[in-house]
Amino acid sequence: MYRPKVLVIGSGGVGTISALSLSHNFKSEVTLVVRSDYDLIMEKGYSIVSCTYGELIGWKPSHLAPSVNDAMEKFGPFDYILVTTKNVPDGPVTCEEIIAPAISTGKEVIILLQNGIDIEKPMLEKFPGHLILSGVSHIGSTYYHGHVENKGMEIVFLGDFQKPSSNPESRLKIEEFISIYHNPGFNKVQVDEDVQKTRWEKLMYNSVFNTISALVDLDVNSIQINNANDELIRPAMQEIMNIARSVGVECDPTFVEKFIHIGDGLFYSPSMCVDMRKKQLMEVEVILGNPIRIAKEQNVYTPILSVVYSLLKMVQFRLKQDRKMFTINQDDFRGNSDHYPYIFENKYKNIK
Amino acid sequence: MYRPKVLVIGSGGVGTISALSLSHNFKSEVTLVVRSDYDLIMEKGYSIVSCTYGELIGWKPSHLAPSVNDAMEKFGPFDYILVTTKNVPDGPVTCEEIIAPAISTGKEVIILLQNGIDIEKPMLEKFPGHLILSGVSHIGSTYYHGHVENKGMEIVFLGDFQKPSSNPESRLKIEEFISIYHNPGFNKVQVDEDVQKTRWEKLMYNSVFNTISALVDLDVNSIQINNANDELIRPAMQEIMNIARSVGVECDPTFVEKFIHIGDGLFYSPSMCVDMRKKQLMEVEVILGNPIRIAKEQNVYTPILSVVYSLLKMVQFRLKQDRKMFTINQDDFRGNSDHYPYIFENKYKNIK
Structure with a gap:
């Protein structure tokens, strides 16, 4: 039997379950790239507790x-090539370089x-002609x-980024991949007929809750306890919907209330907040930077998300600095330095 | 000789030098309230290194x-009664209660x-009829x-909050206090003829740099390295000037560039950022909350500062939680809880 060869890149919570x-179903030959913990996994395999696949000890893919x-x-x-890594184009290495x-x-x-748009x-x-x-x-x-x-x-x-697809093989490949990935009763896999709509709708959550949670270091319920829904959350989600509309994508507006209550009682901190706490780089560009750039091109007014993006870029800057991706030579900035009271000199000069 | 009795409340960097x-000049009888470190100061006094008063060891006021x-x-x-404490009306105790x-x-x-407006x-x-x-x-x-x-x-x-003063004694008291406080060559003290203008102009810095620095946990120069001047700093300072104008105060617009370059090369973190790092409550309400409330009353549009305020309130909420000013009983929020995949049920129900 023909078994397609699949390379799974990224061995976090998502990638490991993808490999599993x-x-x-033994319908493919799976290679998993484990960039950190390789020695540990080679020796002991994974221990997995899954709500559908059960408890596995010492599990490894082919x-x-x-x-x-x-x-x-x-x-x-x-x-x-299944890419499940975080997508941080402003990080040390891009996804294109990785694959x-x-x-x-x-x-x-x-x-x-x-995630992301x-x-x-x-x-x-980078890879023109490839089906993505x-x-x-x-x-x-x-x-x-x-x-x-x-x-x-x-x-x-699972779907084609292009609608209608520019690649004649697209449908066949989507169906083949679903056939090797789907395990009835264990997971659900569906053809995505409108990828952009799916992604913009997911951004209604990620561009708003993920980003604000990372900025204020609070879980989503604590954000809501602060009455942020009316001040920030709903209007920011509307901004995402407005950007999507400017590129021809109509988001389902009922997602606003669904997303607001999706985490009721869970006190859940989304990935960007978790990354910030672990001092790891955040997916700020694909989740918020790209939407903001589209908004600028399309002249969509985004008063809340533009401020959130400016602030979040600074948090990313701090994380990069913490990770020694660069260091600031403070002496470079001393040339035009004036010490603190300088600016009050006009007020001071007449003081007794 | 008549020596007025002065009570100095707050023994941080500002209050201690005030007491000094x-x-x-021995023109007043000074009582300093030392709420923390009282035993230490009673026993050993302060050690002070001052650019004007020199080095003092074991110094105490009367x-x-x-x-x-x-x-x-x-x-x-x-x-x-000279109040030099932080002003946190949303904290455990207000300045009115303190004095x-x-x-x-x-x-x-x-x-x-x-600080603050x-x-x-x-x-x-709380104290009607008093000269403040x-x-x-x-x-x-x-x-x-x-x-x-x-x-x-x-x-x-030093000046009267009211202009023109509603208190006939105001001028005399201001002059008397300056006479007991001023030490030529050691400090400078000046009558403030327009208190509101002085305070709004100081807010042009504090409401913008202090707040953003606390949100992103960066010093003021790092904020500027991130090109935040055009995106955030200048327009936010303009918002403060617009609020001030709505209540009849015309800020000097040259402060915008002066404040932007006031800290060039110093990599200085303002008080609100330092408080956040120490997990102490920030003066968010007097520095940003009160201006925002005035903006709402006067219908002044503040797209940047409103977002910054909403976010900063959440950081203050986190600090209060860290300080055990309250605890959240998560069970209170579980009643209407829905677990994560719930909201996708419309998408899921047709999935194989």
Whole structure:
């Protein structure tokens, strides 16, 4: 039987369960790139507690590799490259750079199982002619040091970023990938007929709650206890809907109230806030920077999100500084320095 | 010789130097309330390194007291009550409550040497008929555990909140206080002929740099390195000027560029940011809340500062929670709880 070869990049809560879903039915040959904890996973495998797959101890997919280069050399070339990493284009390495070593035949289908808008554009620019698919995942799954806790059933929407597709093979590949990924009763996978709408609607949550939560270091319920719904949350979600409309996407407005109450009582802190607390870079550009750039191009007024973006970029700057991605030489700024009381000199000069 | 009795409340960097300035010329009898570190200061006094008063070891004013009550019993009543504490009306205790035990004769002059706008209003309401004066201090001075480091010469603007003054004694009291406070060559003290203008102009800095610095946890130069001047700083300062104008105060527009470059090369973190880092409550209401409330009353549009205020209130909420001023019973919020995937049920129900 023909078994497509799938490279899964990113071995966090999402990527590990993706590798498990693909491995479960033996319809594909799975290589998982484990960039951190490789030695640990090689030796002991994963311990997984999943609401659908049950308890697994010492689980491994067919192949493990410490890097995409290594995966390519030993187990490539691949039919599918499933990217589940965080997408931080302003970070030390872009997703395009990460997957580059796995591109050889020109036939690889690249699936971006990631958040954000416009994430396919740099990918298409770097790998023109490749079929690039959109994956949107809804799953409660966390990874820590070899252990995966998967509390919510995995649900994936898979589709072509282009509508109508510019690639004649698109439909076939989507159906093939769903056939190797879907495990009835264990996960749900559905063709996404309108990828952009799916992504903009998810941004109604992520661009608003994720970002504000990271800025104020509070879970989503504490944000709401502060009466932020009327001041910030609802109008900011409306701004996302307005940006989406400017590029021809009509979001379902009932998502506003659904998203506001989605976490009632859970006191849940979204990924961007968790990243900030761990001093890891946040997905600020794909979740908020790209929407803001579209808003500017389309002359959509975004008074709240523009301020949130300006502030969040500064938090990202601080995280980069903490991670030693750069250091500021304070002496560079001393040339035009004036000490504190200087500016009051006009007031001071007549003082007795 | 008649020596007015002055009660100084608040023994941080500002209050300690105030007590020193008053003590230096022996023209008043100074009682300093030291609420924290009282035992330390009683035993060892202050060690002070001042750019004008020099190095002092074991310095104490005439009287020390651990509380306003104690000060009143032993050394009161007072002619002047100089309030140098932080002003946090949403904190555990208001400034009105702090000074209440020192009010007895009805003749006490209350001087608020504090930041912010509208701070005299709750004071006037609580102590009607009292003369309440405005002090605006420019001083580089920090207190830590008995030690005071005073790097910038103390400059104080003293005036009546009311213009023209509703109190006939106002001018006399201002001049008397300046005469007991001023030490030529050591500090500068000037009559403030337009208190509201002085305060609004200081807010052009504090409402913008202080607040943003606290939100993003960066010093003022790092904020500017992020190109925030055009996106946030200048338009936010303009919003403060617009609010001031709506209540008849014309700020000097040249302060915009002066304030932007006031800290060039110093990488200085303003008080609100320092408070946030120390997990102490911030002066968010007197520095930003009161201006925003005036803007709402006067229908002044403040798109940036309104967002900054909504966010900063949430940071204050977090600080209050950290300080156990309240605790959230999460069970109170579970009644209408829906777990994470609930809201996607419309999408899910047709999934295979």
